[in-house]
Amino acid sequence: MKFTFKKNSKNSPESVKYKERFPMGRFNEAIFLLQHKCAQWLEQKTAHLSAKSWIVILFCFVVFTVGGNIYLIVDGLNENSNKIERSIISRPTNTVAFDTKSTTLNTSLSKTQIERMARFQMYMDSLGRSPTGKLVQDSILRSRPGLLDSLVIVENYYRS
Structure with missing residues (x-):
């Protein structure tokens, strides 16, 4: 009896697409594995912290962040803070005057x-x-x- 279905050959379109995506797929898998390992490591390091510890850490983070931002805002609005100095643009004293009317070429071409x-x-x-x-x-x-x-x-x- 003759088979009516084709065997999966090495040149089938599905395998060609997989081979084209293979390096990128392996790269994505490697990144996912690295992220997973980092997440597990961080979870192991913080597994002993209680909910109360997490609240204290969050509170400290918020206090320091808000305090730093308030400092930057107040320092920016303060009159005595270091400002960018503006200087008036002036013409240099050692410039040569360029007059287009008096400038002529004295050379002549043959x-x-x-x-x-x-x-x-x-x-x-x-x-x-x-x-x-x-x-x-x-x-x-x-x-x-x-x-x-x-x-x-x-x-x-x-x-x-």
Whole structure:
């Protein structure tokens, strides 16, 4: 007689899911076991305390906590407590005046230097068209951020 039900093979979906969850499940079991052991240890250490002892411990905890909070509140509202000092922001005396109108570049670029800048911009644009060139372009831009912006600013300055 032929069996109508499939045997549980090693590749069944249930076993695959269990294998995927296995490390995490073992980790969760280990954490649960550790928590259980800690709880048992704490229970053994405090098993001899009576209900009256627990009330005294709770009362002491509440008194110290409330007392500490009241101290912090009163100290914060007290005029003589250590405050964060505010100082007025002032301009340093040794600053150099920067006047945009009087600042001009006295250097001039030759025609060959301007052409070199234009050729470099065209080269950078052409690099972006191919996948290998894009890698080269990205590495240049990563190592020299703001290079293209500087070229545009210099070119616009000398064209005007």
